[in-house]
Amino acid sequence: MNQRQFAKYLARDLHCFCGCMGREETYVPNHRASRGMGGSKLLDRPSNVMVMCSELNGLIESNADLAILAKGYGWKLERWQSPEEEPIYDRATGEWYLLTNDFQRITYTKEAA
Structure with a gap:
């Protein structure tokens, strides 16, 4: 992923979803359903990529x-889950979103179980 592509994710997400509000230079792209070594580039779609601070990315x-x-x-996400259908929680805003x-x-709006 180049800088221009990553800028689109940063414009959408604005910050790391963990709520740390860290510095922009620490943000990295995170695949929700992991591509794995040499995995499918089909997982590079915007619904599967989120902005995350490098610290959280490593800790996960x-x-x-x-x-x-x-x-x-x-x-x-598990490989069988669809990123388009699985909501994501933003701790900074306290909201759930679909990407x-x-x-x-x-x-x-996530329904109570």
Whole structure:
């Protein structure tokens, strides 16, 4: 992903979804459904990529409790889940959103279980 492409994600997301409000230079693209080594470029679509601070991105990969939280918030998805249909929680705003493939965030009302 080049800088121009990443700028579109940053314009949509504005900050890391963890709510840290860190510095922009620490933000990285995060695939919600991981591509894996040499995985499909079909997972590079906008609904599957979110802005995340590099600290959280690393912690999700190394901390089991945080990985569980990330799945509950829609920050990480199983390969069978569709990014277009799975909402994502933004801790900075306290809102749930659906991410679209045209770089939009749509407010989502998550029903109580």
